[in-house]
Amino acid sequence: MHASFPVEERDILIPGRERETNQQIPGDPSIWVFVIGEMVAFSCYFAAYMWDRGQHHGLFLQAQRDLSQNVAALNTLVLLASSLFIALSVHATRAGDFAIASRFLTLGGTCGAAFVVSKAFEWSSKLAQGLTLGSNAFFMHYYMLTGVHLFHVLLGLVFLGILWRELNKGSPPRARLMEVGATYWHMVDFLWIIIFPLLYLMR
């Protein structure tokens, strides 16, 4: 399970050092245990959704019309931008530009927070229309999928907060921790990339 690379060397950041060598696990192996597990778990949610969709085909088509595709597309763009900022932040950390890395991190976190706020508005507008978790099979999946994803986003924001402290603590940050956090954040992003067409676009 444990890494083949010397942990101490990678924990200490050498400015200007890119991870040019191949065959390295990004971040550390622990986070990949988590990411792969999440992939499998989310596949199960997707499968359950698709199975129920087959059972209640008409209902799903009808209920989907109550969602706002445009807002969801905008959400996707916001999350993609946040991913870019986080990736750039990792690059800046490697280059030793901690102040810039911190600024990119803040931008990424702001996008993530915007996603949460917009989801909160989306949910409250649906709830105001009387569409709740218990309304029908489609909204059950809608709330559970977006809810579990939102929980991951919130956890990701906590993670970004930890990274922000790491970058601003005065001493050089641990590059590995930055990579781990970024890996988590990108996972949240690509899961949404699948959820978006699944819930909003599938006719």
Added chain:
Amino acid sequence: MVLYFRSTLTYVWLLLSALTIFIWWLGTRSGTGSREINASGAVVVVFFFACVKARLVIQKFMEVSRAPTWLRVTCDSWLALTFGMIVSFYFLGR
């Protein structure tokens, strides 16, 4: 700070955003309205590009393209299986 944007990552992001807008356009216009786009065809295209987007994030942002083979294979198989699962459930459930 601006210098950092001169990176492949920015191009990847531009491509990802363009693909998002494309599948949003295709998805919202299929199966509805006057200019009918074949719904099942659109679903296949939409999910194909969604998986392409996810793969771009995994390969470029998560830097899996430089990771050991087992990790690359795992990620790609997950994408392929998810795509296959969604599309086959879609056609089975119609």
Added chain:
Amino acid sequence: MTGTSTAAARRLRATKVPVLTKTRNLDQWICWWSIPIFYSVFGLVFVYLTRLMPPPSPGHTTEQIISFIQLNATHLQIGIVVLSLSLGLASLSSGIIVVQMRRMQGVSPALAYAYLAALAVAALPGCLFCGFMFALAAFRPDRDPRLIVLLYDMGLLSFVGSLGCFVVQYMVFAIAIFLDEREIFPKWLGYMSIWGVVTELLAIPIWIFRSGPYAWNGLISFYLGTIIFVVWEFCLVVCLYKAIKAQPIDESLQGDDSLAIAR
């Protein structure tokens, strides 16, 4: 920490140690073995004897519920007797985890105590309560059918739907692993504990739905949650094994309280 603790260890080594404790970490190994034993008994009780895992459907009609209770009455009773006798073993597993959590560096005992308290809460509404509701139903299966349905609901909903205590358990465990500077447990076990929190959230809809993947016998709320739990528990047992193996002998001789004072 070091000054006091080595002095304490020297003092302890100098005093005569009773024969049994000469076996390294014997107490922890006893607790460790209780975990596989407990879960084997647990599986036997819930899968084979009481047939509550996988759970019977929440969508059953009153007649189906009554026939489930009547047909299984003897099985249920034997199973719950075994459960009543063996549930205490679960305390042994929290005991050993608390010991290992207290070995962590840079973490106060607060998280270990929270783990202990959360599992003390969980044992009642999360497990034994269910058994007792079914014991009540099986004791007089000819009771008013509406009461049998009530007991059936109370049993299964409390069993699958007690979420908060487990959320706290997983959460404090994950926090402790992430903060620990000594790597008593590997970090990936901490990430897996986050799945634990997620599985509890996935069980939220069992309070609403009586069929489908999010019902109390559903694909996600029950099966996925159970699979993740089994995997987590298995990894925990393996990690505990490694942690006890790696524990230095001096340290294992220290009393729980001397460790805390040294902090």
Added chain:
Amino acid sequence: MNTTDQRICLWLVPAFGALLLLAFCIFPGFFPPLSPTLSAEEVAAFYRNHVGQIRASMIICNVCGVAFIPFFMVIVVQMQRMANPSRAFAYSYLSAAASGATLFALANLAWLIAAFRPERDPQLTMMLNDLAWMAFITPVGFILAQNLCLALGIYLDARPHPVFPRWVGHFNLATALLMTPGAFALMFMTGPLAWDGALAFWLRIGTYALYLGVMFFVVRAAINRQASEEGAAA
């Protein structure tokens, strides 16, 4: 020593406290509290008509209701720092906190089970409703024991710079006293001591909310003192 973990447990209080406050406001039976004098049919109708809100509110309570335990455990750790003759009070506090949380979890289950099948026989729904309210309001004994242990620990703390200032001990005793009337909800249908009464409900809930709020700052100060003391010693 590092106090990060204690600070995390401390900040769980406002995070989960906000969620619980939300749940409290969503629940349709708190403004005003559901009267114990309602007939079985009225209680059943309450669950039928408000099923969504009851479920939403109580599911939040289910997930978050036990989440103050880490905070109480921080208090246990702080009590262990006191120069008391032994740690008996700290461990008693731990045990009382766990038992008290169990009863809250039980009350929550009863509410949710009542809402699970709103079509149930009204007599049974009423019994579940009674169970929920009683388990929620009346078992104040554990909170009394917690506060008493903490107060006694503070009074017996022989440190030159006590872990908690003495007024916290008085404050804990006063809170314990103000929550006592809750226990009498077991025997009254009407009046201030019934479960919807001013003393058993509003005084009890209000006192507890205030108590948590004050203790948040008190414990935060204690952690800060611990950090500076141990930082100076190192």
